[in-house]
Amino acid sequence: MQGLAASSRIVLVVFLFSMAGAAAADGRKRVVSSSSDEPCTKMTLYLHDILYNGVNNSQNATAAPATRPTALGTTYFSNNTFFGMMVVFNDLVTEGKELPVGNEKPAALAQGFYFYDKKETYAAWFSFSLVFNSAAHKGTLNVMGADPMDEDTRDFTVVGGTGDFFMARGIVTIRTDLVQGSFYFRLQMDIKLYECYV
């Protein structure tokens, strides 16, 4: 009995390691957070959406409508947005609130699209990749979710990651930090990962 106890204990340990102490690329170990107050990775970044204004900012613009108004879009159209308008973006993402100056590199690029999906007020839906290629991080985080803009904060989900963010999952809480006219907005993104390989 004592012998059996000892050997089954070993089985348990092996089982545990094969299942949850899983090592990732470069010998990293899988970590699942024990609490929503204790994400395994946490960072705050700012996304700058510089929309093409149709006139004179094609050089600076990092986003542009990919569709033209269809019938319902024409009916529900205001402030240069319309129902069903899809915008493709390749936006600069920074650690601070300011756009990169001179040769400064952004923290990441946000590559993806959003579209407006509400007739009377503003609401959007996003799907994009945060593409990191800096000294700090190399890899991507893939994100999607609804953006009901009339709420102070909104939550997207991190549905996967690659490279330094291999197999990540988590939450991105966004907050509209600044809006300038119809062609620039800045989103604060509080990123918390609850599944990491560290």
Add this chain to the structure above:
Amino acid sequence: MQGLAASSRIVLVVFLFSMAGAAAADGRKRVVSSSSDEPCTKMTLYLHDILYNGVNNSQNATAAPATRPTALGTTYFSNNTFFGMMVVFNDLVTEGKELPVGNEKPAALAQGFYFYDKKETYAAWFSFSLVFNSAAHKGTLNVMGADPMDEDTRDFTVVGGTGDFFMARGIVTIRTDLVQGSFYFRLQMDIKLYECYV
């Protein structure tokens, strides 16, 4: 030996809790289902897609084409759909089969898009958020998947969630419950989550 056994047993317990008994927001605990017959959360909802008919339903319509036919779309066009047609929607989702009456609130909104991707027959691809804001649930479920409409049931995946559905994963089995002409369809959605925080 006996002492070692006892202490390694404690290590195991701590390890287990730190890894899998993970608590979520509001002290919830992570639950991973033990069987596909035993989802940790289960619900059936109905999605109502009321497409803009281009004539007289702009008030009621909750969905509209976001693109116009391109070359291949014009070639493969029938029943008001065409290859590559993208539809943006903000559809009502209900617990029963009927649309909400009077001041009744929907169970959720389905915000996202689908597009047709088959030349000869009908097949679509969906990506959307179920946005809950009721007494029963607050939060979102993010969903995506292929919809080969000629099959009786099709499976989408729940790739993430927020709020009450923090970090959820699962399956949405859809079934076309009703089609009325070219501008209304109702989908039955059997939602089963296999990763929950409860």
Add this chain to the structure above:
Amino acid sequence: MQGLAASSRIVLVVFLFSMAGAAAADGRKRVVSSSSDEPCTKMTLYLHDILYNGVNNSQNATAAPATRPTALGTTYFSNNTFFGMMVVFNDLVTEGKELPVGNEKPAALAQGFYFYDKKETYAAWFSFSLVFNSAAHKGTLNVMGADPMDEDTRDFTVVGGTGDFFMARGIVTIRTDLVQGSFYFRLQMDIKLYECYV
């Protein structure tokens, strides 16, 4: 003490099984890989994107632009692609490099969309389902991610799966295997799943 030790050992075993030895549909067991070098499922497939050329290949084409150039798209236009161009596809996927011949069935279909999101060079963003309906596999894998085409290999994430790939997660490493003019490319996809039910 000895009795307590024995009973707590049983509790541990039960706990382990309820939590991580989770059985999936058809009595499958959940497997989380112990290392990025040891995926629980691994396969290499080739995706063939045959783009409609606007002239004479509507029968063979499996992909077509779903949008027309908007203002910024017209400015940044070359080789039949433009910023914001969205392409809907229903591409053949094969185990070898060749397209299916005669009655040969493809290994899968890749149904989804991509769009170009870079002004000066080529970069794209993909979201799609691999739809398997063969003797070997039935089910889907849902995939998304950024495609910075100037890198030799790029990583998408598998964000979920259905059927034989119930609740799967993993990585798809793509490599451009062949480009023929503006209307055909072949991607090699090395698919590695790190969460499986087997």
